[in-house]
Amino acid sequence: MLQLGLCCLFKNEAVFFRTTTVKTLATLPRDLQLLKLSEICWHNGLNLLLALEAVERLGIGAFRIMSPLFPRMTHPEAGYTLDDLPDGEAISRTLEACRLFAGRAKIRLSFHPDQFVVLSSPHPSVVANSIQELEYQAELAVAVGADVINIHGGGVYGDKRGALQRFAAVYGGLSDAIRSRLTLENDDVSYTPADLLPFCEQLAIPLVYDVHHHRCNRDNLTIEEATERAGATWKAAGKRQYCHISSPKGGWEGGTPKPHADYIDAGDIPECWLEREMTVDVEAKAKELAVVRLMTDIQELKNRS
DNA sequence: GCATGTCAAGTTGTG
């Protein structure tokens, strides 16, 4: 059945994630930096567990973990490993607790590195930093039992095919921990499902189908076709399909439809999704409130039909 | 206390 997922944050639950900046860290000697980072990482680990408990209580089926769970971990100057932190062992134990809890509660976990991870870039330093970030997220994914690390195709640089070829070359050299979890998502400006599907099929990379991006950035595929073909890439990888939904702030008329609305208009859910076996991340500003409301709305839709 | 400007990273499209 359709299983809905929450992205990163809550509106009304007492779950908070802390962070810090390189600028602030730079004012401290290294030992105090590590102390501060240790407190933040421990706090975030404990709050991840609180997040999973809330997710289970609300009947939500999946949770996307925010990228900076351990802030600045791969930064060239401020970077660190858990072993460097005074409470590193305790932090590892909280991750293990999260993995066990999510496993028992059957909560699917994923990561979504942000726009700075670009494997198609012609700049070697950008690619190197991206790989380092993926290594970090893969390490976390192993620790908490997440099966998806989802990224975008990146830039086009005037030559989509060339960009994807660079992507493929980099992909071949990635570690198993990354490759067994890496997925691609169609975006709202550059890569459509039609661009990515042949590539994903060839390299056996699952395609996360974002129907809102598809509506903003069209190709010759219908929503039904894109859903089906994307589904096949997941089947080939032996995983349950993953999709994204969001509704445009201010509707489809007028200005840019891209910003996300507070809630999802149930009418934006493709009909062919309703009875489909898959996970759908809800990208909405009202966070868990939007997921809960959408679950109710979908149930009503089904009851009516 | 509270308001405000800032925050690692890339790329594209707009003004």
Add this chain to the structure above:
DNA sequence: CACAACTTGACATGC
């Protein structure tokens, strides 16, 4: 050519 949009809040600073 510079800057905002992606997403968005938490933090540090200064009143």
